[in-house]
Amino acid sequence: GPFSYYLTKLIFNVKRPPFDSKDMRHAVAYALNRPEIVKQVLNGEGIVSSTGLLHPDSPWFAAGLPKYEQDIKKAEELLDKAGFSQKDGEGTRRNAGGQNLAFTLYTRGESQDMVREAEMIKVQLAQVGIKLDIKPLSTGPQENVLAQGDYDIALDSHGGAINLSIPATNPDFPARGYKNEELKKLYNEFLTSLDETKRREAAAKIQQTIAEDLPSLPIYNPGTVVAFRKNKGVQWFWTKEGLSGGAPIWWNKLALLRKQ
Numbered sequence: 001g002p003f004s005y006y007l008t009k010l011i012f013n014v015k016r017p018p019f020d021s022k023d024m025r026h027a028v029a030y031a032l033n034r035p036e037i038v039k040q041v042l043n044g045e046g047i048v049s050s051t052g053l054l055h056p057d058s059p060w061f062a063a064g065l066p067k068y069e070q071d072i073k074k075a076e077e078l079l080d081k082a083g084f085s086q087k088d089g090e091g092t093r094r095n096a097g098g099q100n101l102a103f104t105l106y107t108r109g110e111s112q113d114m115v116r117e118a119e120m121i122k123v124q125l126a127q128v129g130i131k132l133d134i135k136p137l138s139t140g141p142q143e144n145v146l147a148q149g150d151y152d153i154a155l156d157s158h159g160g161a162i163n164l165s166i167p168a169t170n171p172d173f174p175a176r177g178y179k180n181e182e183l184k185k186l187y188n189e190f191l192t193s194l195d196e197t198k199r200r201e202a203a204a205k206i207q208q209t210i211a212e213d214l215p216s217l218p219i220y221n222p223g224t225v226v227a228f229r230k231n232k233g234v235q236w237f238w239t240k241e242g243l244s245g246g247a248p249i250w251w252n253k254l255a256l257l258r259k260q
Contacts, residue, residue: 003221005057005238007049008114008157010121010217015149015177018082018101025214027078028153029068031128032121036070038220041117045225049218052207053167057240060164060203065211075128084129093129102131106145106154109136117219118155146175161221162240164190164203171210178215 010028012019019025034048050056052065079085084093084101093101107118115136122132132153137145145151156174160166168187172178183206190202228234239252 003047003055004159004224005055005162005221005240006157006159007053007055007161007221008117008155008219009049009053010219011146011154011156011172011175012215012217013149013152013154013175013177014172014215016152018084018099019152021082022213023078023082025217026068027075027082027128028125028130029214029217030071030075030078031130032068032124032217032219033070034068034219036124037117037120040120041113042220042222045223046220047223049161049221050207051211051214051218053161053171053210053216053218054164054207055161055221057238058162058164060200062204062207065207068217070124072127079128079130087129090131091126091129092131100131101129103133103152104135105132106135106137106142106151106156108142108156109138111157113222114155114157121155143174149175149177151175155219162238164206167210168206172215175216180209180213183209 012025012028014020038044038046038048047056050061050065051068052062054061079093079101083095086094086096088094088100105118105122108114115134118134118136122134125132142154142156146154146156154175158166158173164187166173168183168190170176170178171183186202186206186209190199190206193199193202224236226236228236234255236255237252
């Protein structure tokens with residue numbers, strides 16, 4: 001079936017060290033192999049998400065954003081730049097003050113895919129000296145941890161990746177720590193301008209700002225596995241604006257009524 005408007009992302013707590021440093025966030029991005037995560041966790045049934053958070057199906061999608069393809073050397077250079085150039089006996093990086101790059105990675109425990117994804121992230125970040133302990137939580141407790149800002153790094157997921165409002169107003173959703181006045185101005189311009197060209201420019205700048213500042217790193221949009229008879233000519237599709245005002249999903253009976 002089609003690739004969903006659901007996405008998983010790695011969320012950084014930008015309000016406290018060390019992830020208040022953009023160099024640190026970029027280092028994590030370059031350390032990860034997101035295509036490999038899609039291959040191993042989803043059996044290839046998904047796409048690597050845009051760093052601007054929007055799904056390619058969105059009418060406001062901006063192409064050409066930074067991709068942060070895995071580059072271990074660059075990740076290590078950024079970690080050195082951020083002051084974490086020393087290592088302890090286990091290979092975990094630390095700074096001159098003795099602070100180790102060791103964190104708890106919170107994730108959704110009821111999702112087997114996300115737990116496997118967290119394990120892969122743990123292994124990949126260990127290559128550059130970042131140590132993670134994984135703590136699976138159910139959805140309610142996970143959202144409380146994020147809302148209260150009581151975390152360093154977390155893996156979470158949500159829908160709505162077709163709508164510009166989430167990237168523009170809350171790019172670390174469901175956390176609420178990231179604030180950016182420039183994003184507010186750009187989103188206001190997007191909402192109020194009557195000029196289509198200016199709206200597209202504002203939408204592109206919003207995604208570019210998020211991709212460069214990286215309050216969260218999108219990992220993937222999963223595929224949709226659908227059972228149907230090919231000889232009936234059914235082609236499932238996602239309802240961009242949602243069904244009856246609800247979330248965008250692929251369960252749309254029009255797929256069964258269309259003449260192919």
